[in-house]
Amino acid sequence: MPTMDINVYSVFLDxxxxxxxxxxxxxxxxxxxIADKPxxxxxxxxxxxxxxxxxxxxxxxxxxYPDHGILGEEYxxxxxxxxxxxxxxxxDGTQAFVAGLTSWATLIALGDEDGPFMGIADQPYLQERxxxxxxxxxxxxxxxxxxxxxxxxxAILSTTGPDWFTDQELIKFERxxxxxxxxxxxxxxxxxxxxxxxxxxxxxxAGLESYDIQALIPIIRGAGGVISTWDGGxxxxxxxxxxxxxxxxxxAAMALLT
Amino acid sequence: MPTMDINVYSVFLDxxxxxxxxxxxxxxxxxxxIADKPxxxxxxxxxxxxxxxxxxxxxxxxxxYPDHGILGEEYxxxxxxxxxxxxxxxxDGTQAFVAGLTSWATLIALGDEDGPFMGIADQPYLQERxxxxxxxxxxxxxxxxxxxxxxxxxAILSTTGPDWFTDQELIKFERxxxxxxxxxxxxxxxxxxxxxxxxxxxxxxAGLESYDIQALIPIIRGAGGVISTWDGGxxxxxxxxxxxxxxxxxxAAMALLT
Numbered sequence: 001m002p003t004m005d006i007n008v009y010s011v012f013l014d015x016x017x018x019x020x021x022x023x024x025x026x027x028x029x030x031x032x033x034i035a036d037k038p039x040x041x042x043x044x045x046x047x048x049x050x051x052x053x054x055x056x057x058x059x060x061x062x063x064x065y066p067d068h069g070i071l072g073e074e075y076x077x078x079x080x081x082x083x084x085x086x087x088x089x090x091x092d093g094t095q096a097f098v099a100g101l102t103s104w105a106t107l108i109a110l111g112d113e114d115g116p117f118m119g120i121a122d123q124p125y126l127q128e129r130x131x132x133x134x135x136x137x138x139x140x141x142x143x144x145x146x147x148x149x150x151x152x153x154x155a156i157l158s159t160t161g162p163d164w165f166t167d168q169e170l171i172k173f174e175r176x177x178x179x180x181x182x183x184x185x186x187x188x189x190x191x192x193x194x195x196x197x198x199x200x201x202x203x204x205x206a207g208l209e210s211y212d213i214q215a216l217i218p219i220i221r222g223a224g225g226v227i228s229t230w231d232g233g234x235x236x237x238x239x240x241x242x243x244x245x246x247x248x249x250x251x252a253a254m255a256l257l258t
Numbered sequence: 259m260p261t262m263d264i265n266v267y268s269v270f271l272d273x274x275x276x277x278x279x280x281x282x283x284x285x286x287x288x289x290x291x292i293a294d295k296p297x298x299x300x301x302x303x304x305x306x307x308x309x310x311x312x313x314x315x316x317x318x319x320x321x322x323y324p325d326h327g328i329l330g331e332e333y334x335x336x337x338x339x340x341x342x343x344x345x346x347x348x349x350d351g352t353q354a355f356v357a358g359l360t361s362w363a364t365l366i367a368l369g370d371e372d373g374p375f376m377g378i379a380d381q382p383y384l385q386e387r388x389x390x391x392x393x394x395x396x397x398x399x400x401x402x403x404x405x406x407x408x409x410x411x412x413a414i415l416s417t418t419g420p421d422w423f424t425d426q427e428l429i430k431f432e433r434x435x436x437x438x439x440x441x442x443x444x445x446x447x448x449x450x451x452x453x454x455x456x457x458x459x460x461x462x463x464a465g466l467e468s469y470d471i472q473a474l475i476p477i478i479r480g481a482g483g484v485i486s487t488w489d490g491g492x493x494x495x496x497x498x499x500x501x502x503x504x505x506x507x508x509x510a511a512m513a514l515l516t
Contacts, residue, residue, distance in 0.1 A: 161442075185420075
């Protein structure tokens with residue numbers, strides 16, 4: 001991907017995030033109609049804010065890049081005619097959104113057959129916009145880096161909640177938790193942003209969808225972190241994910257997760 | 259307590275919170291020296307921000323109300339000569355603070371022999387200041403109310419993390435969790451603020467100290483909520499705490515916790 005194209009897409013990603021924020025923020029901390037999406041064990045809410053934000057994002061992409069593919073949480077897959085595909089979660093952390101908590105974000109990735117190479121995680125209530133591209137990761141316009149944490153005993157660990165693991169997964173997670181410095185629960189996609197910006201050191205989750213993680217991959221990698229599935233595979237399809245501040249910490253966590 | 263005194267103390271509480279914010283915010287999301295406090299099972303960090311914030315609060319109280327008692331997390335108890343006592347947690351949620359998360363707050367309560375009658379929970383990074391006094395609860399200057407949630411099946415439940423419960427406590431918590439609409443982890447004192455402002459419905463915790471909870475009691479009650487120990491007792495000394503949006507929801511939760 002030529003640098004000029006990256007710059008153009010970077011500006012466009014900001015525009016997509018702005019459009020989504022216009023649909024999400026007015027509904028945050030207001031009374032919402034909340035529907036439970038079928039087919040999952042846990043309560044999986046969707047609101048008018050999720051739907052309208054994804055529609056706004058898709059409309060802009062379709063107007064400017066009609067040949068690109070689109071995958072979105074709420075409106076599914078639209079195949080493209082070329083290599084490029086946008087992957088959208090209009091509100092990652094809808095549970096947090098409806099509970100008035102600030103750990104939700106709008107996630108948008110742009111990728112090709114090798115996976116996502118650019119991504120944005122926008123938290124408009126906090127006015128924090130995290131982005132990743134091949135040459136780095138940024139909070140707003142400021143470059144961000146992961147922390148130089150190499151040992152589990154020094155690591156601040158995060159996961160959304162123990163209920164998101166199967167029993168077998170929880171046993172493995174607990175092995176890591178017992179060695180980590182301390183563990184914080186509940187931060188959804190925002191935990192990955194804080195990992196990229198050098199506050200947390202390790203995020204371990206399971207049961208993720210591709211749209212939950214794709215935008216975060218270029219952010220983690222651009223900031224110097226490592227992200228993969230628990231067995232070291234490509235994280236682009238979601239599933240069980242481990243993200244770490246350094247390669248050494250990633251290795252140490254993987255050794256307990258596999 | 260005459261209304262005029264309440265108004266005077268209310269202005270003074272704002273001043274205390276302003277003084278604390280000057281000591282906490284400059285250290286938030288910076289590299290910090292973190293000490294682990296002895297005597298607890300879990301990692302219990304303390305930073306220069308905790309210490310300086312409590313010192314700033316204590317200095318103002320001692321200058322203006324030298325006869326009042328003070329209890330603070332970092333510097334302990336100073337007995338007063340009258341009925342009134344300030345209870346301070348300069349940074350509730352220090353783990354969150356050092357991890358760059360926004361669920362910490364400065365908690366300050368003012369009480370007498372009947373317990374706290376005024377309290378403030380200040381989150382300066384989010385610029386959200388929650389306060390409670392006999393006639394109501396406020397976010398900034400705006401009155402707040404709990405939501406009219408009466409049934410567990412409709413309730414959004416929150417707790418800081420499962421590791422904070424003993425095994426026996428966790429069994430009881432799980433009874434409630436399985437009936438609640440959904441559960442969010444990780445929000446420390448901020449969960450009580452969101453309960454008071456009508457976003458969450460139920461907070462259940464254990465192992466709290468008096469300085470963790472006293473400031474939140476007037477906020478919850480001023481907003482129309484109910485707060486007690488798990489067996490319905492006075493929550494002022496901390497321990498196992500249940501806070502609910504309505505009396506009916508509080509009863510329903512207590513029935514599963516005792």
